[in-house]
Amino acid sequence: QKEVEQNSGPLSVPEGAIASLNCTYSDRGSQSFFWYRQYSGKSPELIMSIYSNGDKEDGRFTAQLNKASQYVSLLIRDSQPSDSATYLCAVNSINTGNQFYFGTGTSLTVIP
C-alpha cells in the first residue's frame, strides 16, 4: 500500500466550476498535510497546508482534512484555465522521522 494515494485523473472541469481533488494516506500518525501545484515543465509550488481537522480556506482554495478517515482534499472554486496543472498531495509524519510522502499527483484541466 502506498503511503499517499491520489486519483491520477485526468480530471476535467469547465471554467467556473468547482474542482475537487482527493488524497488518502496510510499513516495515522501523520500530522502535516500539503497541496502543491506543478505546472508542466516547472517545479512544485506550495498552495496550501493544513494541520487540523476541518476546512482551511485561502482565496479560491479550500483544503479539507479528516484524520479519522485519513483523507485530505483540495477544492478549487471558480476554476480558471490557469488552474490547469498537476496537483500533488504530500503528508508528513513524525512516526517516520518527519519523512515527507508525495502522492503521484492528479492532473487537472479546466476547459474554457
Next chain:
Amino acid sequence: GAVVSQHPSWVICKSGTSVKIECRSLDFQATTMFWYRQFPKQSLMLMATSNEGSKATYEQGVEKDKFLINHASLTLSTLTVTSAHPEDSSFYICSARDYRVEETQYFGPGTRLLVL
C-alpha cells in the same frame, strides 16, 4: 513562502562529464534538503535526503557514487552527477525543509539536464 534557488536552470553536457547543481535556501536555514528527479510525465522521485554536516541518505536504487551530494552549510546543498550518460537526462529538483513552518518543503525551480 520561503525561497529556494537552483543553479543552473539548464545544462547540456557531453556524455562522460560531471555536472554540479547547486541548491540554496535564500531566506532561511535548512538543515535538511532533498533531491528529486522527474522524468517527463512521471511523478517526482526522491533520490536522497541531504543533511547539513553529515552524509546524505540515498533512496533504494540510487547510486551514491554516481550522484554525489554535499550539504556543507545550512543554506547550500550540491548534487554532482558524475560521468553523466544520456539516461541521466532529467529534471532535477531540490527542496528545503523549513522548520519554522511545520516542516514544510519548498522547492527550487529545478535544473533540466541534457546529456548528449
